[in-house]
Amino acid sequence: MNELTIRRNKAGQNIKETRRKKMNRRTKTVILTVLIAAVIVSALLAGLLISDEAVAIDFANAKQKPSFEHPFGTDWMGRDLFARTMKGLSISITVGVVASAISAVAAVLIGIAAATGSKALDSFVNWLIDLVMGVPHLVLIILISFSCGRGLKGLLIGIAVTHWTSLARLIRAEVLQLRSEQYIAVSRKLGKSNRWILVKHILPHMIPQFVVGLILMFPHAILHEASVSFLGYGLPPEQPAIGIILSESMKYLSSGMWWLAFFPGLTLVLIVILLDHLGDNLKMLIDPYSAQE
DSSP: OHHHHHHHHHHHHHHHHHHHHHHHHHHHHHHHHHHHHHHHHHHHHHHHHSOGGGGOOOGGGTTOOOOSSSTTOBOTTOOBHHHHHHHHHHHHHHHHHHHHHHHHHHHHHHHHHHHHSOHHHHHHHHHHHHHHHHSOHHHHHHHHHHHTTSHHHHHHHHHHHHSSHHHHHHHHHHHHHHHTSHHHHHHHHTTOOHHHHIIIIIHHHHHHHHHHHHHHHHHHHHHHHHHHHHHTSSSOTTSOOHHHHHHHHTTTGGGTOTHHHHHHHHHHHHHHHHHHHHHHHHHHHHOTTTTTO
16 A cells, blocks of 8 residues: 555655646746747837937937947938937838738638639639649739839738748648538537527637737738838838848948948847747747647
8 A cells, every 4th residue: 555655645745746847837938929029019109109300310420330329330321320220110011010910810711712612712812822833933923012003002912922822721621621520510500500609710810810810920921021112112212111221231341331231130130030030929829730749
């Protein structure tokens, strides 16, 4: 009896230790997610709160290297590069949020329609997904942006139209799997309509995929916005977007003004990495398949 009791106590201790480790891992993930979200929101608010006077032209301070007064230095017109970078970053984040939200909503609607509609509609959606994914996103965004008159409107349409495909295919697969579940069949036998099943059973299961897909679209949307603006097909030159700042800095790199491209590019890369980690952490927290790992 004593040996059996010792084994039971050890088993209980092992279970408690496993639960404690899982709780610690989940707590760390939650804290890290909150910190990353706080940094991104702070960057967005900082750019929105910076006044136009902070990025005004001042030729007396032109071409200054990074210092305490100007952490990122100044450009060839004497504008503070830190203020311009933060304003450009807020523009990139705003464009990424709006375009990703439109694209994610379209992906959910198209994926559900493909999985619950007719075979002809499903085949058409699959063909459309293959068509969009077969063309490089950057090329397609440039074509759409140029055909829509360039500027913010064309850029938003281009990013939204090209980033829904992967999430739509995932939503379609999830809905097809849900339709074969027993509780769906029971609901049909009880006389529930397809609309009731869609609202009560299918849509609640799509929330984790929607949120994670939305967050994971942010880095791609921001990078494509910066790339298209860098090439001159995105935002107008008067807006301090990151892509425009980097494009303008190319003319002065040969003269030794390395900070014009280094700090804006580094800030953009850091925000993209943080957004990517934010999406991965949210997936770990809310995805039913990984939340208990």
